[in-house]
Amino acid sequence: MHHTIEVNDLHFSYPDGHIALRGVNLYVSPGEKVALVGPNGAGKSTLLLHLNGILRGRGEVIVCGVSVKDDTLGKVRVSVGLVFEDPDDQLFSPTVFEDIAFGPLYMGLLEVEIRDRVAQALEAVGLENFEDRVSHHLSNGEKKRVAIATVLAMVPEILILDEPTAGLDPRSRRGLINLLHDLPQTMLVSTHDMRMVSELFQRTIVIDQGEVVSDGLTQKLLSDNTFLEEHGLEAP
Amino acid sequence: MHFDIADQYRHRLSVVHLLDPRVKVVATFSFILTVSLTPTGVWWTFGCFLVLILAVAWLTRLGPMFAVRRSFVALPFVLAALAIPFTTPGSVLFRIPGLGWTISEPGVIRFTSILARSWLAVQAAVLLTATTRFPDLLWALGVLRFPRLLVATIGFMYRYLFVLADEALRMLRARSARSARVPKSPRPPIVWQGQVAGMMVGSLFLRALERSERVYAAMLSRGYDGHIRTLDRFRMMTFDWVALAVVVMVLATPLVVALIQ
Numbered sequence: 001m002h003h004t005i006e007v008n009d010l011h012f013s014y015p016d017g018h019i020a021l022r023g024v025n026l027y028v029s030p031g032e033k034v035a036l037v038g039p040n041g042a043g044k045s046t047l048l049l050h051l052n053g054i055l056r057g058r059g060e061v062i063v064c065g066v067s068v069k070d071d072t073l074g075k076v077r078v079s080v081g082l083v084f085e086d087p088d089d090q091l092f093s094p095t096v097f098e099d100i101a102f103g104p105l106y107m108g109l110l111e112v113e114i115r116d117r118v119a120q121a122l123e124a125v126g127l128e129n130f131e132d133r134v135s136h137h138l139s140n141g142e143k144k145r146v147a148i149a150t151v152l153a154m155v156p157e158i159l160i161l162d163e164p165t166a167g168l169d170p171r172s173r174r175g176l177i178n179l180l181h182d183l184p185q186t187m188l189v190s191t192h193d194m195r196m197v198s199e200l201f202q203r204t205i206v207i208d209q210g211e212v213v214s215d216g217l218t219q220k221l222l223s224d225n226t227f228l229e230e231h232g233l234e235a236p
Numbered sequence: 237m238h239f240d241i242a243d244q245y246r247h248r249l250s251v252v253h254l255l256d257p258r259v260k261v262v263a264t265f266s267f268i269l270t271v272s273l274t275p276t277g278v279w280w281t282f283g284c285f286l287v288l289i290l291a292v293a294w295l296t297r298l299g300p301m302f303a304v305r306r307s308f309v310a311l312p313f314v315l316a317a318l319a320i321p322f323t324t325p326g327s328v329l330f331r332i333p334g335l336g337w338t339i340s341e342p343g344v345i346r347f348t349s350i351l352a353r354s355w356l357a358v359q360a361a362v363l364l365t366a367t368t369r370f371p372d373l374l375w376a377l378g379v380l381r382f383p384r385l386l387v388a389t390i391g392f393m394y395r396y397l398f399v400l401a402d403e404a405l406r407m408l409r410a411r412s413a414r415s416a417r418v419p420k421s422p423r424p425p426i427v428w429q430g431q432v433a434g435m436m437v438g439s440l441f442l443r444a445l446e447r448s449e450r451v452y453a454a455m456l457s458r459g460y461d462g463h464i465r466t467l468d469r470f471r472m473m474t475f476d477w478v479a480l481a482v483v484v485m486v487l488a489t490p491l492v493v494a495l496i497q
Contacts, residue, residue, distance in 0.1 A: 054453045074459065082457045088399050089450040094371035094391055101467055106459030111467060134371070136398050154458065 003030035003157045003186045005051060005063055012046060012057030012210075020046040021057060022210040033180075033187040035201035035218065037194070039232035043210040044190040045085070048160050051188070052080040064157050078107060081151030081185075085162040087143035088135075096122075096138075096146055097131035103154040121153035122146075125179060141172025148179070159185040165193045195236040198222055206231055244365035248297040252367045256476040257376035263483040264364040268357040270487045274494055276349040281494040282356065288486060289359045296367050303359035306366075310358040320347045370394055375469055384464045392451075400444055407436055 005028040012021040020043045028034050038044050049055040053068045053076055061068040064079045084090045093099040100121050104114045122130050125145040138146060144164060151159065164180065165173045177196055180187065191197060197204055197218055204221050206214040208231045214221060221227070222235045247253070252260070267285070274281045294300040324343030331338050365373070374394070378387040411432065417423075452460075 049453065052457055054456055074461075077457055077459050082454075084450065084454050084457075086450065088396075089447060090454045092392065092395055092451050092454065094374060094394055097469075098371065098467075102455075102460075103458035105465050105467060106461065114467060132369075135395065150458065 003064060004028060005158060005186065005188060006061070007047075007050070008060040008062075010047070010050060010057050010059035010061065012043075012050065012055060020210055021050075023059070024207070024210070024212055026205055026212060026215065028186060028188055031184070031186055032203065033189070033201055035197040035204040036188055036190040036207060037192070037197060037204060037233060038207040038213075042207045044207055045162055046210075047207065048082065048162055048188070048190055051158075051160055052077050052082050054082075078154055079157045081154055081156030081159050083147050083151055083159070083161045083164065085166060087140070087147040090147040090150060091135040091143060094134065095131070096127075096133045096135060099135060099146065100131075100150050100153045103150060107154060117153045117155070121149040124152050124183075125149045126175070139172075141168050141175065144168065144172070144176060145179070152183075157185060159183065159187045161187070161189045161191075163191055164189060165191065165196055194222070194234060198236050206233070208232075244362075245369050246298055246302075246366045248367075250295060250297040250367070251479075252292060252296040252363070254475075255367075255479055256470045256472055257368050257372040258380060258470070258472070259476045259480045259483075260364055260368050261373065261376045261380060262480065264360045266484065266487055267360045270491050271353050271356045271360075274349075274353065274491060277345045278494045278497070281490045282349070282352045284490040285356050289356060289363070292363055293359075296363060298366060302366065303362045306362045307355055307358040310354065314351055314354055317347055317350045320350065372469070375466060378464075378466050379468075388464045396444075396447070396451075399447075400440065403443060404436075404440055407440065411436065 005026070007024055007026045010021050010024040011019075013019040024043075024047060036044055036047070046055060050057055050061050050068075051063060053061075053073045056068070063076055066072050066075055066079070068076050091099045093102060097118055100118045101114050104117045109117070118131060119128075122128055125148050127142060127145055127149065130142075130146065135143065135146065148159075148161075148164075161180075164176055168176060173193075173196075177200060180189070181200060189201070201218050203216065204214075204218040205212055206221065213231060214227065225235060228235055267288075271282075271285055274285070289303060290300045293303045296302070321339045321343035322337050324340050324346055326340035326342035328338045329341045329344060368376070371391075371394075374387055374391050377390075378384060
């Protein structure tokens with residue numbers, strides 16, 4: 001059981017020449033929950049997309065002890081669950097059932113198992129019996145939960161979430177924070193929600209202009225106002 | 237504001253709603269095929285099929301006239317056949333004064349038959365979409381070997397049409413919010429208005445394109461490998477097989493009799 005995330009000297013530039021990552025290094029140990037913060041355009045989402053091989057940069061990404069390469073992509077994507085910022089991107093099937101079944105289906109599981117996993121994933125996010133609902137009719141908070149369920153159904157070892165609390169009302173946000181708190185997976189969460197960071201994550205990584213500028217205890221980071229201001233952040 | 241889906245589905249607890257969607261798709265397509273094969277001018281056959289449709293509509297608990305009411309939407313398409321009474325040769329029924337165009341008797345019979353066929357076919361389709369949830373309908377089409385790619389494309393369209401419509405709605409609102417006009421000032425030129433509309437369409441297209449890339453990334457993240465897979469969501473019960481057999485028999489009898497005659 002590895003459950004680790006290891007990124008060594010990762011560089012990436014977009015085809016239009018924009019440099020997004022300039023040598024990122026980070027290590028997340030098994031079971032740890034880490035926040036990833038930084039201003040808009042710092043490279044947070046770009047970094048997250050590297051962790052399951054959607055984007056491929058120069059450098060090394062190792063998840064769960066497996067180096068991300070062409071022939072390991074399938075394995076990596078099963079062990080890393082990536083939840084996108086906009087649930088409308090993540091929920092592309094006509095019904096909730098089909099969306100959650102999508103991952104397990106491509107893992108080649110049997111139909112009985114798939115149905116089990118869909119039911120379990122929905123239970124884990126507190127939306128029992130939502131199978132037949134149409135994604136378009138869900139509220140934003142429900143969509144976020146279903147989006148998380150779509151990756152939980154694959155039973156990943158690592159969860160990666162991009163802006164999970166963006167656009168949620170206080171009650172849905174509270175529900176989501178509790179959910180993240182209760183999930184046992186190793187977690188890397190990109191966010192602007194500093195109140196959630198201080199509440200949920202002991203460790204925070206700050207990224208700015210494609211580089212890790214700070215990596216350490218959240219409490220220490222939040223007490224350093226000059227540093228926070230320098231990187232466009234704010235203590236809660 | 238939220239662009240809500242104009243779903244055709246009407247929920248009721250009826251035998252028709254409970255049928256396996258595959259049975260409903262096959263029955264509907266057989267009905268449309270049978271109606272199109274019915275010979276021109278054999279009115280009693282069309283009568284039988286109308287009774288059949290009304291009976292099914294009654295079974296759905298949506299009211300016997302439900303399909304009739306909704307079917308008129310498709311009526312304008314019949315205009316395409318409007319030339320037939322004028323162009324079919326045969327005994328002259330009527331001559332339009334002034335123009336000298338003639339309406340022939342076989343022409344009228346053919347036109348009315350086409351009208352009857354399309355009207356019945358539309359009613360069948362109305363009943364299918366009203367009693368089958370759209371995702372189930374898509375699933376049935378996929379399992380019945382309709383081209384997978386086509387079915388998947390329709391599925392994405394169903395999912396994202398309204399997301400896009402929401403986006404368009406937001407853009408329109410943003411435009412209205414900024415298009416205040418000082419009283420008595422001249423209206424902006426029509427070309428300029430057209431340009432604004434064009435740019436909005438363009439930007440909507442770009443957003444759709446970007447979204448499609450993100451959706452594709454989300455699919456890849458969950459293991460998508462380029463092949464579309466579906467799960468068995470329904471099982472054919474004895475009831476479904478019986479219903480299918482009944483439909484086939486009921487359709488075949490009038491058709492065979494009409495063809496033999």
